[in-house]
Amino acid sequence: MSKARKRILITGAAGFLGSHLCDRFIKEDYHVVAMDNLITGDLRNIQHLFKLENFEFYHHDVSKFVFVPGEVDYILHFASPASPIDYLKIPIQTLKVGAMGTHNLLGLARVKKARILVASTSEVYGDPTVHPQTEEYWGNVNPVGPRGVYDEAKRYMEAITMAYHTYHGLETRIIRIFNTYGPRMRLNDGRVLPAFIGQALRGEDLTMFGDGSQTRSFCYVADLVEGIYRLLLSDYTQPMNIGNPEEITIKEFGEEIIKLTNSSQKLISLELPKDDPKQRKPDITKAREILGWEPKVKRAEGLKITYDYFKTLSKEELFSGHRDFINGNK
Numbered sequence: 001m002s003k004a005r006k007r008i009l010i011t012g013a014a015g016f017l018g019s020h021l022c023d024r025f026i027k028e029d030y031h032v033v034a035m036d037n038l039i040t041g042d043l044r045n046i047q048h049l050f051k052l053e054n055f056e057f058y059h060h061d062v063s064k065f066v067f068v069p070g071e072v073d074y075i076l077h078f079a080s081p082a083s084p085i086d087y088l089k090i091p092i093q094t095l096k097v098g099a100m101g102t103h104n105l106l107g108l109a110r111v112k113k114a115r116i117l118v119a120s121t122s123e124v125y126g127d128p129t130v131h132p133q134t135e136e137y138w139g140n141v142n143p144v145g146p147r148g149v150y151d152e153a154k155r156y157m158e159a160i161t162m163a164y165h166t167y168h169g170l171e172t173r174i175i176r177i178f179n180t181y182g183p184r185m186r187l188n189d190g191r192v193l194p195a196f197i198g199q200a201l202r203g204e205d206l207t208m209f210g211d212g213s214q215t216r217s218f219c220y221v222a223d224l225v226e227g228i229y230r231l232l233l234s235d236y237t238q239p240m241n242i243g244n245p246e247e248i249t250i251k252e253f254g255e256e257i258i259k260l261t262n263s264s265q266k267l268i269s270l271e272l273p274k275d276d277p278k279q280r281k282p283d284i285t286k287a288r289e290i291l292g293w294e295p296k297v298k299r300a301e302g303l304k305i306t307y308d309y310f311k312t313l314s315k316e317e318l319f320s321g322h323r324d325f326i327n328g329n330k
């Protein structure tokens with residue numbers, strides 16, 4: 001084993017983003033210590049890495065005391081339920097991993113003298129009244145609404161991370177992630193992209209919530225991972241938006257999926273969930289200027305890759321709830 005290899009702890013490693021981060025840091029020749037409690041993560045996302053000597057996995061819940069033997073140079077804290085359906089089903093775990101989990105990892109970072117990057121979210125802006133969202137905007141969050149458990153956990157995460165930076169001089173980075181998509185999303189996590197693609201593949205109508213006039217801005221996962229990589233290695237300690245500023249209404253998005261999947265189904269309108277943000281689009285001026293980063297993958301290209309991934313699922317997975325922790329395999 002090479003002595004020069006940097007060691008990085010990735011929490012939420014078996015999840016959608018965590019697994020892509022494991023791949024990236026393995027590619028950069030890091031030693032990756034992966035951790036996940038597997039509530040929403042799935043080992044199939046990282047099973048191809050187990051044979052590598054510079055990869056190891058701990059089945060552990062970071063809301064409980066975290067122990068990692070040996071040196072740790074970097075920590076990426078990506079453990080958390082992250083879709084509205086998930087955190088409605090497991091609200092307490094969502095609060096705990098954002099609060100206690102973050103606290104434990106900050107403590108670990110101190111002991112190890114590691115740099116830690118925490119995964120925050122555009123949800124800290126709530127249903128934003130400023131558009132596009134700049135990092136200076138403080139947000140419009142309902143603490144006791146259905147999204148409150150996620151939004152407030154992430155806001156607390158930012159607060160405690162900044163406190164460790166200020167009072168302990170810890171090296172910290174805070175990323176605010178906007179809607180991201182790509183292979184390895186869970187088909188039934190409730191997010192709009194897997195929902196629409198799954199419905200198209202099953203021959204069902206696509207369930208658009210409300211009139212579909214709400215907007216989102218979708219970033220392809222490889223672009224996001226590049227942004228995370230650059231932010232981690234930068235000197236920047238204030239929160240930074242990473243996302244694709246190309247904004248689209250959910251109705252237009254549904255129409256794109258219908259076209260992509262060549263399906264004869266239509267969009268049907270269901271009730272809009274409570275506190276569903278009406279608009280979302282990142283201002284990425286800081287990422288452009290400080291990291292020299294901007295998204296490269298066009299939606300048409302990213303959606304095609306993602307669709308090709310979902311097409312590889314078996315009929316059984318498609319109909320029984322692929323990687324669904326409530327109905328299936330957990």
Ligand code: UDP
Nearest residue numbers: 084190191192193195207208209214250276
């Ligand atoms: N949405 C929808 N149909 C679905 C799932 C989601 O119209 O089957 C809408 C949802 O109401 C929201 C947007 O798509 O306005 C994005 O939802 P998602 O859960 O993917 O992420 P969010 O950005 O709301 O956290």
